[in-house]
Every structure is written in structure tokens, then in C-alpha cells.
Amino acid sequence: MKNLLHSLTMVLFSLLVSSCGKTTTISSNMELTGKWQLESIVQEEDTIRKPGPAKGQLDVSLNFKDKGELEGTSSTNYITGFYETAQQNTIQLGGGGTERAETSWGNLFVNALPNVNVYDLKSNRLILFYENNNQLIFSRVQ
Template sequence: MNKNITFLAFLFGVFALSSCGKTTTINTNMELTGKWELQSIVQNSDTIKKPVLAKGQMPVSLHFKEKGELEGTSSTNILTGFYETAQQNTIQMGGGGTERAETQWGNLFVNAIPNVNLYDLKMNKLVLYYENNNQLIFSRVQ
């Protein structure tokens, strides 16, 4: 429970800091919009592949909408938030959700998202970079 409160406080803090004292213009990349499903995670040069879903689990995904809106699913929960892109493929993401009954795969995703700062988009593949070149690798769903 404390971890959930700390995580949500962090995400809302990031949102508050990024919007205090300035007018934010949401800049979205039209090629980025759409739904993306997490296929693998690269951490410290180790690749962790998407596990087989158990009954009742959802695929880990992000849905980038126009106007900077972001929706996602972890293995067992729904997330909502925002995103903003800028020059040189920088990206800032924030939002919230619960971490109830989360799987190890879902926890890896949820813990990485607040640290994402760069993205790379090629054909139907999206790579989100975080913490020293670690990667979340997605494929386009729609």
C-alpha cells in the first residue's frame, strides 16, 4: 500500500513540477499515436521477453492519443496520464493508476515508465529509453 501511495505521489509531483509557472504546449508526434504492446525489456544488457499471459491478465500496452493523452494497461491494472514529445526524440510521461495484484512483468513496466526520457520510432517498433540506456520495446497494435 505504501509503495502505491509513494508511486502515485511521485507521478503527480512530476506532473505538478512540469506544469508550474509556465504554459505548456502539448506536442505530440502523429506517428507515435496509436496502441503499442510491450514485447521485451532490456535492463543492464539482459533482455526479458514478454511472458505468456495467465488467465485474467492483460497485455502490457500504451495507447498514445492525440492532444497528449495517454492510456495504458499493466498486467492487471489500467493506467491513465499524459505525454509530451520535444526535439531530439525526448519524451516526458506521467499519470497514475494502481499496482494491485501486479505481476513481475507489470511491475517492471510500471517502475520504468516514470523514468522514460527518450524514444525511437521505426516502422512498427517503438523503443522507450530509461535509466542508462535500458529499454522498453513495443510493437504497434493499431
């Protein structure tokens, strides 16, 4: 009975270790860590560029922090939440904030964010992909 229990424990341990190989979730990604400012949005092959500064408006940004914490700003509001990355550049973002008095630029960002599922990171440029290859394109701030 003791050998059977030991064998069963070893099989379960082996299954656990081998099943984590391709789907291991990473709570945060050091390359992503830092603040990113939204520069443009690509929707259905149209590129929408960041509008010029306006009084009382914030830069649209995301701040990826350690341990999967996420902070950000839309055009007029603050966002808090989490992020989680996995292999093959998949990403999940969650959280929220108010949507009061958003500009059209802020609304594009806020509405796209929950649908982001893949990212591409090269040097100081981050692209978050959502819905049929639409893109949120960021540049690194810090």
C-alpha cells in the same frame, strides 16, 4: 515614448520566436499515436521477454492519443496520463494508476515508465529508453 514601447514589443516578440526554435514542445506526435504492446524489456544488457498469456492478465500496452493523452494497461491495472514529445526524440510521460496485484512483468513496466526520457520510433517498433540505456520495446497494435 510610443516608439520606445513599439521597439520593446518587437524585441520581446523576436526573443520569444527565436527562443522557441530548438526547444519547442510538441503536445503529441502523430507517428506515436496509436496502441503499442510491450514485447520485451532490456535491463543492464539482459533481455526479458513478454510472458505467455495468463488467465486474468492484461497485455502490457500504451495507447498514445491525440492532444498528449495517454492510456495503458499493466499486467492487471489501467493507467491514464499524458505524454509530451520534443525535438531530439525526448519524451515525458506522466500519470498513474493502481499497482494492485501486479505480476513481476507488470512491475518492471510500471517502475520503468516514470523514468522514460527518450524514444526511438522505426516503422512498427517503438523503444522507450530509461535509466542508463535500459529499454522498453513495443510493437504497434493499431
